[in-house]
Amino acid sequence: MAAVIILLLLLLFTITTLLANLINKKKRAAAAAKLPPLPPSPAAAWPLLGNLPAEVLIHKKPMFRWIHEVMKDMDTDICLIRLPGGANLIPVLDPAIAREMLRKQDAVFADRPVSFGSHTISGGYVTTAAVPYNDQWRKMRKVLTSEIVSPARHKWLHDKRAQVTDNMFRYLQEADNLVSYVRSHCVAGKGVDVRVAAQHYCGNVMRKIVFGRRFFGRATLDGGPGPMEVEHVEAVLGALKCLYWSCLSDYFPCLWGWDVDGKEKVIKEANETIRRCQDPIIDERIRQWRSGERKEMDDLLDVFITLKDEEGKPLLTPHEIKSQAVVGMMAGIDNPSNAVEWAMAELINQPYLMAKATKEIDLVVGKENRMVQESDIDKLNYVKACAREAFRLHPLLPFNAPHVATQDTIVGGYFIPKGSSALLSRYGLGRNPKTWTNSLKFDPERHLKGDGDNDEVVLTEHDLRFVSFSTGRRGCIAAMLGTCMTTMLLARLLQCFAWSPTGNAKFVDLTEADDQLSLATPLKAFPVTRLTPDLYPVI
Template sequence: MTSFATLAYALLLPALVILHNVIKHFWCKSVEGKSKSFPLPPGPAPWPVIGCAPEMLRNKPAARWILRWMEEMDTEISCFRIGNTNVIPVTDPKIAREFLKKQDATFMSRPISMAAWAFSGGYMTTVMSPYGEQWKKMRRVLTSEIICPARHKWLHDKRAEEADNLLKHVFNQCKSPGQVNLRHVTRHYCGNVIRRLVFNKRYFGKGRQDGGPTIDEEQHVDALFNALNYLYAFCVSDYFPFLVGLDLDGHEKVVKDCTMTFRRLHDPIINERIKQWRDNLSSESNGKEPQDLLDVLITLKDSKGKPLLTPHEIKAQATEMLMAAVDNPSNAVEWAMAEVINRPELLNKAKEEIDRVVGKERLVQESDIPQLNYIKACGREAFRLHPIAPFNVPHVALSDAVVAGYHIPKGSHILVSRMGLGRNPEVWDEPTKFKPERHIMGDAVEVVLTEPDLRFISFSSGRRGCIAAQLGTTMTVMLLARLIQGFNWSTPPNIYSINLNESRDDLSLAEPLVLQAEPRLPNYLYPT
């Protein structure tokens, strides 16, 4: 941290907070004294007015500090006051169900956040917008027109083409030297799929014959992952909004850079497409049909026959869809591959299932997914043990509530811990061990990646839950199945096992997974 930032934290923050919040602080105290027969969840003693902000800033990443404190105090629900905000983390599935299922209507809003505001175009989208009319409008658009079974089927061929391109890209890397960076492969597969679905193109420019990304796609995927890493990342100005602009923790610069990358790459495509559709010379009356999700967003009409969405709404929603699709499948598959490489018996079981269900004379297809229970069990176990983020996207209490015998004040931020649920020893036997078989209940029961009982989180549930679980499942299973079917994988020379340590800053592998790959199918099956 720079000396300037250190001085700002030491001198400016407490003074500004006290000046800005003292009246609100005493008002809150008076409210808390009225009819509060239930206590707040346990938590560290907050400083006057600024709460636990100093500890949050000293103990980065804040998510690990929060979970470590809860573990030391042996509590599955807690309360961390940061400024005037009660942050309520939860690690118990029963309590999580109370928040996200039984009392879901009370906790269906989102926090005000510098990054969320920037990436959602000022809360014009679905996932990041607080509860209100705009959220209702965009939610209806997505559930009825974008993420529905008919649309999923309509987009099948685009997903199939990217599954083929995945095989082509890895096959070309097998020639020399044969080492494949699977983090790079998995992330760009997900980026390719969602760009194809939204923009009907893999490349922003000319592209490459070997199926790999160019610099534009590299920058695009990097921006998507940076944006996701900084979204709801305990930014100091999210709890003290009057500090927006000072960028005391460096988050604003990252968010600005990501936003500029999105605008540079997305806006020319969207502007041109809007012009084509809304110009009289190129309208539906000429028989043109939508080709991708961007076309669908542009051609939606209201009850008067006018465009339902503004260009600004279209751009914001397109960015949110691109962000939402890349991280969960790619992280799960990278971790699953790392785990099974260290335990060859698991990798052999996955190969045997694919060979039994599909064989070696054709490639895995989406129609095979219902029968690939062991592959899906590996995916479920990766979601359970190695979630993409410590917490789910925050929920905000719309009114006072009581959960698990604790008072949850209006405006509280509810953080359901993906790590806490998936690694809870009261729920899971040997919670830190990768055991795909724990998810297989018998040959007659199909394994699915969703988890309605919130024993772990693959795709979030409830009114603010993930509405694209079908797409997420398809991307995850096809990515993992194609990698395992298409290639024999091993550790690089002189490396005998993969280091399964987590990154300090997030929950990804500390080092990108690099493996040796050799084709295991007849050459004619590899796309060229």
């Protein structure tokens, strides 16, 4: 009798479970029928490959160019790309949709995807920027906003930035010296490599404010960057390209560590190069503080090391400090140097625009008094408009760092499934013809308000009509520093020299590289001094 009762109970349980599953299935189907549609997508996805064609995965066509071609053909500003492994990618070219994501639903899109590159560069996700939205991110974000990039700290580091900027034009024993560079390289008619000058200026600023030094090793005889600095900057820029979806294992995490396509090795080597240059300095500085040999703070590394928790213990571990230093270098070198190189190329091709920029500098600073200083930045609206236009038209990276949806949501009338990675297209937003008139033309005056004198031009763009330093809780928190570096570098180059193409060329070739958005050929230009002689140092 007991056995019969048990069998009946089991049968009843089975029937109940089946009915419940059937009812839930119908409810889910009914709920799905009421949901808005998914964003438009390319042709049906292939098993394992998703929407990505063989030309991307096998023939190495840049994925960002394929995505933008597809969206242009589909005539859409939002799209759903199914990645290999089943992940969803949502590229966005519409500023209204971008604002909806990063303003109205900022908390929903606050996460980041996991990738081999982001995991490696961030030291296992102990930093900010490319790490998931969790307590560790909140801890590091709080440290940076309150202790590292605050207005007070920016002011504290002013003299270090000024020293590096001045050293562009002064020959000291171990100084970057653009005038020396001009004299030693332009004699043969080769011109100045503006890309090298811009990248190493930014590298010097970041090394100076973080480590208190411009060089890891020795400068070259002409005052330029030494081998370690060249290697360091190349590794930083190389690592930046590898954060997301560069390895096959990013699509199939089960392949992590196998290095099927050889990309993991590239990422590891870039990370090891950066850390080989930086970590010994950090280790030695930690030793100095622990031994009592060092007692006063002089740079950001000192700030990181001396931070204490509520119990008076070090707030950050050496591993956290080292990893954050890597991410900081990546954030500080790339954006300003690329914008200045493109701005200079465009201005050389449009001399009347360059004349307007130099005239503004002469009116604010004069030609016989002094060099441009940070205190002049607020008044240099046309110069900033040139930089702002370079950010709009010529971003360094095609996409912003991805924002992962932490829940199902609706954006722009489309259903966005949980786990989808939303990508704001820097390339597409800045060149969207629905937003910008003559969107492919370099026109700084589109950013001037009124007569350009009363309203200050800023490099940030909170309306997301293009992306300079992003916005929202995952946006760049060092926009003040980025603005300062970009404006000072561009203003000094324009103030101190009149620039022209090298050789017999009448124009600079503005062709983009195939696999990225930088100039295909680094900008080389010939400078002629334009200030009174006594403002230039005697070499």
